[in-house]
Amino acid sequence: MITQAPDGDQPLDLHNALRVVKSAEETARRELRGNEALLYLVWGLSWLLGFGTLHGSRFGWLPLDYEPALAIFGVFLLIAIVITIVATGRYSRGIRGHSAFLGAMYGVAWALGFLVMGTLSGIIANVVDDFWVRGMLINGIAILIVGLLYITGGTTFNDKTQSLMGVWFLVINMVALLSGSEHYLTVFFIFGSGGFLAGALVETLRRRQQRQLTHA
Template identity: 80%
Template sequence: MTHDALDDDRPLDLHTALRLVKSAEDTARRELRGNEALQYLVWGLAWLLGFGTLHGSRFGWLPIDHEPALAVFGVAILLAIVVTIVVAGRYSRGIRGHSSFTGTMYGVAWALGFLVMGTLSGVIVGVVDDFWVRGMLMNGIAILIVGLLYITGGTTFNDKTQSVMGVWFLVVDMAALLSGSQHYLTVFFIFGSGGFLVAAVLETVRRRKQAQSNA
């Protein structure tokens, strides 16, 4: 029996097998979720611009009324949604089977969650007169949905960063609600957008380390 034959009969090294499994998981996650660092950056900038404009209107350091500020916030969020759909769609094109079903249902959960939020927002507008109190309640509902779906997405796609971000957003949401209508924008402006931007940096570092280890 030759030395080559003995090598062929050896069981696969455990560490090599684990690396192969981890690489396959990372590849599948990238295909389903796209470039997470780019998406975190886009959403961080959208929150920074949107909540920053509302904050400037609320506290007077921007010469803008609350209605135009709300329009800027809406446009920033809409642009972030469009970028997310384009990036995720590009990466998931051609995926079939269980992975396709998982990604599709995760997207449906986001859509239905915010449809419910829109319905609740309509109710809030009808019963709450104060603009800033309405904003606090609506944003509280929105960030609750975001936090829960981030935790769900992180566990579904084996993405620890996303799960940690979900927990972070729920903590930020509680802090914003407890701070009241006077200060909730400050909490979202600083800690909400900051959470996305920090995640973008960490995800970029992680991807570079992974690329170096796979090289």
């Protein structure tokens, strides 16, 4: 004998259930890392202006010696770091449990990775005299860390865009190193900043599509 379900009971809508799950995942990801599109844009502009300044100094289309150019590059990176810390700190405030642990360990990995890079940079500076070769080696270490942590972050937070950007940075890092000290700045000036800007565009379109699905 088949008993009919009460009128108030509705059959399970798998599409709506999937939409709810994806919406919750998006919310959790935003809370852990903030607005990815904004952060990618900030870093894209930082790299574009920073590597552009070094490139202009290297090839003479900017009236700057390499030391002031390097200082300007450092200022752009510092601005991007401060914006990233403020943005992610605001979004992650109040998060507890396993999500907080993931976010904290991811942050620790970035901090420790660049502390190691700083140590290696000091050693390289003592044994390599040529400024541009020294810069290429130090930059290669930094981008190695960035690429690996982007891949790790993407897999941890289920973010395909971030993982693909990590792969992209590792590929252009290898290309830049193989191109030598004369051309590695050109590679990062064009393709490094371009990777961040492309990521910002992809994330903007994805967030817009997500909002449309949520309100559908």
